[in-house]
Amino acid sequence: MSVGEGKRRGRGPVQSMAFSETDRIVVRGYDLADELIGKVDFTSMVVLELIGRMPTPEERRIVDAVLVTVAEHGVTPSSISTRLTYMSAPEALQGAVAAGLLGAGGVFLGAMEGAAEMLQGLVEGGPDGLPDRVAAYVRGEREAGRHVPGIGHPIHRPEDPRTPVLFGLADELGCGDGHRRCLALVRVEAEAAYGTELPVNAGGAIAAVISDAGLPWRICRGLALIARAAGLVGHVMDEIESPTGRRIWNVVDEAIPYEDPRPGDDGPA
Numbered sequence: 001m002s003v004g005e006g007k008r009r010g011r012g013p014v015q016s017m018a019f020s021e022t023d024r025i026v027v028r029g030y031d032l033a034d035e036l037i038g039k040v041d042f043t044s045m046v047v048l049e050l051i052g053r054m055p056t057p058e059e060r061r062i063v064d065a066v067l068v069t070v071a072e073h074g075v076t077p078s079s080i081s082t083r084l085t086y087m088s089a090p091e092a093l094q095g096a097v098a099a100g101l102l103g104a105g106g107v108f109l110g111a112m113e114g115a116a117e118m119l120q121g122l123v124e125g126g127p128d129g130l131p132d133r134v135a136a137y138v139r140g141e142r143e144a145g146r147h148v149p150g151i152g153h154p155i156h157r158p159e160d161p162r163t164p165v166l167f168g169l170a171d172e173l174g175c176g177d178g179h180r181r182c183l184a185l186v187r188v189e190a191e192a193a194y195g196t197e198l199p200v201n202a203g204g205a206i207a208a209v210i211s212d213a214g215l216p217w218r219i220c221r222g223l224a225l226i227a228r229a230a231g232l233v234g235h236v237m238d239e240i241e242s243p244t245g246r247r248i249w250n251v252v253d254e255a256i257p258y259e260d261p262r263p264g265d266d267g268p269a
Helices: 003-009 032-036 042-051 057-071 077-088 093-101 111-124 130-143 162-172 178-194 202-212 219-241 245-255
Strands: 018-021 024-027
Touching (some): 024 032, 042 057, 057 162, 057 202, 077 093, 077 219, 077 245, 093 219, 111 130, 111 178, 111 202, 111 219, 130 178, 162 202, 178 202, 202 219
16 A cells, blocks of 8 residues: 555545655646646646646636636736835745735635625526525625625726626637526626626626536635736736835825824823
């Protein structure tokens, strides 16, 4: 019995990611040297790591498109955090990238996970009663004072330019459209409930195509982090060549003045 087999068959907690022996490394059941290096692309490796199997050709193309879509969004809170952190600690590139990734929450990046969870939960109940479930969901979010994930964008109106491209790819690959149709219902209900135009944003489009491809909603944030890490490393490289950190700091310092919290107080006697 090999060391790895002993780990898998032994009692107690186990892990299914990888193990090493003197002459080989096994990752998710594949020999790294003989079956993976130079034989699979990085997108396939990402899927293997996340769900424990190689993707189908359709899944690989969908995930690849998602990674490209999310990698770079310009000057955003995550990239600003990365640039400022690098300015403060240029010896720790990993710290600067980590600072940017920490902002992957419900507003930026993480919204695609919430949208996928919403869509898969709504569709799981079947087509009968779907409009009623959607209406109840939107009503609940509205009453709770929350935004419905996957729709609305401060810049891209009336349409997010990424959405039709992602939907077109899903059509090309024959992924089905059950979750996309559900998202369309969510959009109609939300626009009526909130009284404003709410285009399907990239997070919603990604959530829908990932779901129509049959992938679990929990991988969405992981894909966002993987893709954005590449973009943030790019921001560090750009910061090295054309520093902006100090300028960002100065802009904030000038735009947000200090206000004395104790007006009229001469201080301690």
